Amino acid sequence: MIKVxxxxxxxxxxxxxxxxxxxxxxxxxxxxxxxxxxxxxMEPGIYLDHLVERAYLMPYPSEGEAPFLNxxxxxxxxxxxxxxxxxxxxxxxxxxxxxxxxSAYGIKSFLPTKEQFRxxxxxxxxxxxxxxxIKIPQTLxxxxxxxxxxxxxELSFPVMIKGLFYKALKAYTPAEAQQYFYSIAAEWGYPVxxxxxxxxxxxxxxxxxxxxxxxxxxxxIKKLWITSLGKIWTGVTxxxxxxxxxxxxxxxxxxxxxxxxxxxxxxxxxxxxxxINPRFPAWIYFAVGVGINLPERLLAAALGQxxxxxxxxxxxxxxxxxxxxxxxxxxxxxxxxxxGER
Amino acid sequence: xxxxxxxISEEGFIFxxxxxNSYTVNETGLKVLKALRAGQSPSEIAEALSEEFEISxxxxxxxxxEFLESLKRFRLxxxx
Numbered sequence: 001m002i003k004v005x006x007x008x009x010x011x012x013x014x015x016x017x018x019x020x021x022x023x024x025x026x027x028x029x030x031x032x033x034x035x036x037x038x039x040x041x042m043e044p045g046i047y048l049d050h051l052v053e054r055a056y057l058m059p060y061p062s063e064g065e066a067p068f069l070n071x072x073x074x075x076x077x078x079x080x081x082x083x084x085x086x087x088x089x090x091x092x093x094x095x096x097x098x099x100x101x102x103s104a105y106g107i108k109s110f111l112p113t114k115e116q117f118r119x120x121x122x123x124x125x126x127x128x129x130x131x132x133x134i135k136i137p138q139t140l141x142x143x144x145x146x147x148x149x150x151x152x153x154e155l156s157f158p159v160m161i162k163g164l165f166y167k168a169l170k171a172y173t174p175a176e177a178q179q180y181f182y183s184i185a186a187e188w189g190y191p192v193x194x195x196x197x198x199x200x201x202x203x204x205x206x207x208x209x210x211x212x213x214x215x216x217x218x219x220x221i222k223k224l225w226i227t228s229l230g231k232i233w234t235g236v237t238x239x240x241x242x243x244x245x246x247x248x249x250x251x252x253x254x255x256x257x258x259x260x261x262x263x264x265x266x267x268x269x270x271x272x273x274x275x276i277n278p279r280f281p282a283w284i285y286f287a288v289g290v291g292i293n294l295p296e297r298l299l300a301a302a303l304g305q306x307x308x309x310x311x312x313x314x315x316x317x318x319x320x321x322x323x324x325x326x327x328x329x330x331x332x333x334x335x336x337x338x339x340g341e342r
Numbered sequence: 343x344x345x346x347x348x349x350i351s352e353e354g355f356i357f358x359x360x361x362x363n364s365y366t367v368n369e370t371g372l373k374v375l376k377a378l379r380a381g382q383s384p385s386e387i388a389e390a391l392s393e394e395f396e397i398s399x400x401x402x403x404x405x406x407x408e409f410l411e412s413l414k415r416f417r418l419x420x421x422x
């Protein structure tokens with residue numbers, strides 16, 4: 001039984017990928033005992049003991065490296081933790097920094113390098129897109145209202161106003177653009193990005209790079225129905241040859257290691273790169289459901305085994321997310337609050 | 343041709359495996375799509391429709407062209 005810790009077990013309206021990863025691991029051939037890493041005692045995954053065997057509260061990554069490492073070593077001591085699969089952007093830099101130390105303590109992972117992780121910054125998309133032969137929507141980085149006005153005069157409305165790493169709002173007027181500029185700058189800092197809106201199909205591809213230019217499988221999808229937060233609720237598999245080639249070129253060009261997701265807009269034959277996520281997306285169970293168990297393959301890679309690489313899948317498989325209810329004892333919540341674990 | 347990649351069901355449900363988009367067509371639309379895929383020209387299709395539905399060839403051709411306009415709008419058809 002491999003003890004694997006997985007974070008992102010916050011299956012809420014903006015769900016983390018953790019439970020999808022765990023479902024995949026449980027359906028794989030490698031026997032696992034999943035341990036949930038949570039940042040809040042209310043994260044639903046804590047209470048789903050048919051998926052998550054044990055759950056631990058983690059210190060916020062912003063508290064620094066020492067408390068984070070100590071907590072993981074504590075879990076190692078108590079549970080015999082062997083592998084960790086981090087699934088949240090905010091914790092990834094810490095896990096990447098700690099990867100070799102954790103490995104020395106017997107906690108394996110399979111993560112992008114620091115340099116690969118930096119590629120997700122939106123001001124790096126241009127160079128990535130150019131290198132893999134696709135486009136990006138015209139994007140201008142601005143740090144003041146004057147620069148914002150200049151950028152707006154070059155683009156036509158609507159425009160996207162984006163933070164360097166997070167958040168994207170669509171502005172239809174200069175007043176709206178200004179308001180979003182201030183709110184994104186206050187929350188995520190400078191520069192703020194002003195981006196042309198490209199009309200087309202929003203498509204996504206998920207995969208796991210082997211770190212040597214190859215990969216352990218890809219899956220391309222289109223989101224058919226999204227929530228008000230832009231999160232997938234219904235989706236369908238697609239076999240967009242240009243998109244899949246772009247993903248393979250991406251993995252090859254950067255020798256990508258670990259999970260990734262590319263968000264792309266397809267306009268006829270043209271592809272526009274919109275976002276790179278250096279981790280599994282929350283809909284990762286879709287890949288498992290069509291027979292490409294990427295979480296299990298990543299686990300195998302972390303364990304130093306050679307994962308499967310086949311990734312034939314049919315177009316037209318449907319993904320349906322749904323809500324569910326659970327009634328349980330207050331005791332579980334009590335343990336999480338008082339002991340930080342259950 | 344983009345039409346060749348479409349999955350077309352006998353019920354008139356059309357799925358584009360590249361974009362993930364789906365469409366529905368009626369019985370006549372289904373006939374036209376299949377004929378286009380078989381390489382028939384719009385005027386050949388109009389002639390067949392005019393015989394089947396007992397309408398004039400120009401009238402049938404107008405309907406076929408209107409249908410082609412819709413396909414163009416969905417970027418499924420390009421004039422060769």
